[in-house]
Amino acid sequence: MKKYVGKRFLTAVPVLLMITIGAFIMINLAPGEPTDLYITPDATVQQVEATRRALGLDQPYPVQYIRWLGRAVTGDLGISFSTRYPVLPIIISRLGPTIVLMGTTLLFSYIVAIPLGIISARKQGTWVDTFLTGSAFVGVSIPNFFLGLGLIYIFAVQLNWFPTGGMQELGVDGSIFSVLRHLVLPVIVLSAFYIANMTRYMRATMIQVYGENYIRTATAKGLAQKVILTKHGIRNALIPVITIVGTDLPRLVGGAIVTEQIFQWPGLGRLTITAIQQRDLPILMAITILSAFVVLLANIFVDVMYAVVDPRIKYD
Amino acid sequence: MEETTVLEVKDLAISFQTFEGVVKAVRGVEFMLKKGETLAIVGESGSGKSVSTKAINRLLPEKNTLIERGEVLFEGQDLLKLSEKDMQGIRGNDIAMIFQDPMTSLNPTMTVGKQIAEPIIAHKNVSKEEAKEKALELMDLVGIHHPKKSYKNYPHQFSGGMRQRVMIAIALACEPKILIADEPTTALDVTIQAQILDLMNKLKDELDTSIIFITHDLGVVAQMADRVAVMYAGQIVEIGTADEIFYNPMHPYTWGLLASMPTLDVDQKNLYTIPGSPPNLLHPPVGDAFAARNDYALAIDFQQEPEVFKVTDTHYAKTWLLHPDAPDVTPPLKVVRRKEKYEALFSVKMYANSTGGGINGG
Ligand SMILES: Nc1ncnc2c1ncn2[C@@H]1O[C@H](COP(=O)(O)OP(=O)(O)OP(=O)(O)O)[C@@H](O)[C@H]1O
Ligand SMILES: [Mg+2]
Numbered sequence: 162m163k164k165y166v167g168k169r170f171l172t173a174v175p176v177l178l179m180i181t182i183g184a185f186i187m188i189n190l191a192p193g194e195p196t197d198l199y200i201t202p203d204a205t206v207q208q209v210e211a212t213r214r215a216l217g218l219d220q221p222y223p224v225q226y227i228r229w230l231g232r233a234v235t236g237d238l239g240i241s242f243s244t245r246y247p248v249l250p251i252i253i254s255r256l257g258p259t260i261v262l263m264g265t266t267l268l269f270s271y272i273v274a275i276p277l278g279i280i281s282a283r284k285q286g287t288w289v290d291t292f293l294t295g296s297a298f299v300g301v302s303i304p305n306f307f308l309g310l311g312l313i314y315i316f317a318v319q320l321n322w323f324p325t326g327g328m329q330e331l332g333v334d335g336s337i338f339s340v341l342r343h344l345v346l347p348v349i350v351l352s353a354f355y356i357a358n359m360t361r362y363m364r365a366t367m368i369q370v371y372g373e374n375y376i377r378t379a380t381a382k383g384l385a386q387k388v389i390l391t392k393h394g395i396r397n398a399l400i401p402v403i404t405i406v407g408t409d410l411p412r413l414v415g416g417a418i419v420t421e422q423i424f425q426w427p428g429l430g431r432l433t434i435t436a437i438q439q440r441d442l443p444i445l446m447a448i449t450i451l452s453a454f455v456v457l458l459a460n461i462f463v464d465v466m467y468a469v470v471d472p473r474i475k476y477d
Numbered sequence: 478m479e480e481t482t483v484l485e486v487k488d489l490a491i492s493f494q495t496f497e498g499v500v501k502a503v504r505g506v507e508f509m510l511k512k513g514e515t516l517a518i519v520g521e522s523g524s525g526k527s528v529s530t531k532a533i534n535r536l537l538p539e540k541n542t543l544i545e546r547g548e549v550l551f552e553g554q555d556l557l558k559l560s561e562k563d564m565q566g567i568r569g570n571d572i573a574m575i576f577q578d579p580m581t582s583l584n585p586t587m588t589v590g591k592q593i594a595e596p597i598i599a600h601k602n603v604s605k606e607e608a609k610e611k612a613l614e615l616m617d618l619v620g621i622h623h624p625k626k627s628y629k630n631y632p633h634q635f636s637g638g639m640r641q642r643v644m645i646a647i648a649l650a651c652e653p654k655i656l657i658a659d660e661p662t663t664a665l666d667v668t669i670q671a672q673i674l675d676l677m678n679k680l681k682d683e684l685d686t687s688i689i690f691i692t693h694d695l696g697v698v699a700q701m702a703d704r705v706a707v708m709y710a711g712q713i714v715e716i717g718t719a720d721e722i723f724y725n726p727m728h729p730y731t732w733g734l735l736a737s738m739p740t741l742d743v744d745q746k747n748l749y750t751i752p753g754s755p756p757n758l759l760h761p762p763v764g765d766a767f768a769a770r771n772d773y774a775l776a777i778d779f780q781q782e783p784e785v786f787k788v789t790d791t792h793y794a795k796t797w798l799l800h801p802d803a804p805d806v807t808p809p810l811k812v813v814r815r816k817e818k819y820e821a822l823f824s825v826k827m828y829a830n831s832t833g834g835g836i837n838g839g
Pocket of ligand 2: 527528
């Protein structure tokens with residue numbers, strides 16, 4: 162197993178390289194230049210040139226990329242164009258809030274969705290099932306920004322139960338309680354899709370598992386419904402559900418961008434938006450590698466989990 | 478010889494709600510099972526063998542199953558009237574089942590040992606260690622090699638035949654009074670099939686369990702059964718001892734089944750097949766359901782359902798041919814030959830009977 166995971170990381174290296182090249186090309190293809198933002202309208206041609214040279218933008222693209230790569234492998238991700246601070250500390254400072262938001266979202270989503278899916282499947286065809294399936298349909302269809310703005314309007318502006326945004330009260334050092342209060346709305350918005358999606362998937366898998374012959378065997382043994390569900394149903398239903406976890410993780414990276422923007426959450430998502438607006442190439446490259454890495458980790462995690470849950474799967 | 482009845486199925490009728498309409502899958506099935514005997518149920522695909530026997534253990538899907546009438550009497554109580562909770566105490570404990578597909582009937586994510594120990598823990602008042610001990614004994618009993626090592630193995634590490642042995646161990650775990658085996662060897666190749674049948678016969682004698690054995694294969698019936706019930710279109714059309722069904726069959730459908738049975742002395746290519754196909758049970762036909770495929774059908778077969786006629790105390794058939802007014806017909810040649818053999822056999826038995834013993838039942 163260790164050997165397998167090691168191999169997976171090694172084979173991922175060329176993929177990560179290709180992704181950085183792709184990202185580099187796309188960022189440079191976008192119209193506009195970093196220098197547009199850092200110089201005053203009355204700057205002379207010489208001043209613009211000097212800025213470009215200072216940022217290394219006077220070099221041909223391949224040279225720029227190689228230089229970036231050369232430094233990146235040593236752990237130096239460069240200096241942010243817009244703030245002139247090193248990229249790494251910026252990313253790290255934004256990582257915490259994003260991990261808190263994403264972690265809470267996934268945990269919350271699965272804790273809610275897996276039981277809902279099971280209930281929906283076991284009550285198939287009843288009004289409970291119809292209600293849950295209907296809600297799940299709404300949940301996967303509703304756009305994040307719409308739900309976010311709606312919730313802010315109702316619960317923050319009208320009822321004043323939760324703050325409209327941010328991660329803690331200004332000027333106050335964030336207590337856990339304050340952070341939790343700020344987390345509620347963004348987590349609900351981000352979770353909507355994952356809860357809905359996982360509920361639907363769990364329901365379908367559970368229905369399928371209950372049609373399997375080994376459930377019939379378990380019933381014929383005279384086991385109680387509860388035992389059949391916990392010992393025979395859920396374990397087997399989790400195998401295909403792991404796949405969904407594998408696609409949820411990377412998707413969350415994208416989902417967080419919009420949600421963090423709406424809720425002024427000081428995480429990587431908002432950093433991404435500002436970096437795009439400012440053509441802050443070193444920041445964008447760093448975020449790209451990080452995202453690619455998350456996807457890679459998610460994939461390896463999923464494969465390892467398969468082996469943990471399903472005794473038929475062995476890697477060596 | 479004292480013979481006690483362990484199970485009695487009375488006038489059982491079951492239908493299913495489907496998109497096309499109501500399928501009348503079982504239409505008045507009646508039989509009884511005696512202690513220690515093997516009753517085989519034979520009949521074409523879709524004749525209602527699985528449905529009638531699943532109904533005994535209440536394993537039919539609750540959603541679309543309608544038990545229209547009937548009783549399943551086990552130890553004086555009607556199983557069809559029990560609460561789900563009480564039924565759980567009977568399933569796997571008093572009445573156990575083995576199914577056709579050993580490859581898919583075991584939980585792939587649980588060790589086989591645990592799967593065997595599970596019903597013991599559920600029904601018997603024993604500790605986990607005692608259940609494990611008993612499971613290891615069972616594994617040895619059904620011929621699984623190295624029980625200690627195999628206990629921790631998962632089903633995918635076993636062959637089909639070995640998995641069916643595991644299924645048998647599960648079924649026998651609580652020493653049930655009745656074992657229902659629904660085509661337990663159909664999915665296995667011939668040598669493995671013979672081994673499993675031998676095992677079942679051996680265990681039946683050891684544990685004195687009554688068996689209901691469902692199969693398509695009359696060869697298997699001859700090897701296993703004390704009595705045979707022949708099902709057609711949701712009804713038992715003939716029931717009797719194995720000798721009576723094989724050597725003195727009365728129903729034209731049984732004649733057809735026997736004539737289509739491959740034997741060593743018959744050219745396989747010229748094997749008889751019953752013409753046509755079974756009726757659609759969405760709309761069961763008027764009269765005898767077999768009439769349309771029956772070379773021996775009488776006019777009345779198309780108008781009125783036959784009564785059940787008694788041939789002997791143990792032998793009954795549902796055909797108008799047994800009515801006193803019915804014309805004499807000659808069964809197919811193969812069946813006539815069997816009857817001749819039987820008569821020779823029967824005279825020997827008569828002699829045996831007069832010196833003691835007897836064939837009882839109903
Ligand atoms: N859950 C169900 N819903 C609807 N119809 C069903 C259901 N189960 C069985 N049937 C129908 O009931 C009839 C009898 O089925 P059954 O499974 O008892 O046949 P069988 O004699 O066991 O056949 P086979 O030899 O193929 O196993 C068939 O027509 C079948 O389609
Ligand atoms: Mg069947």
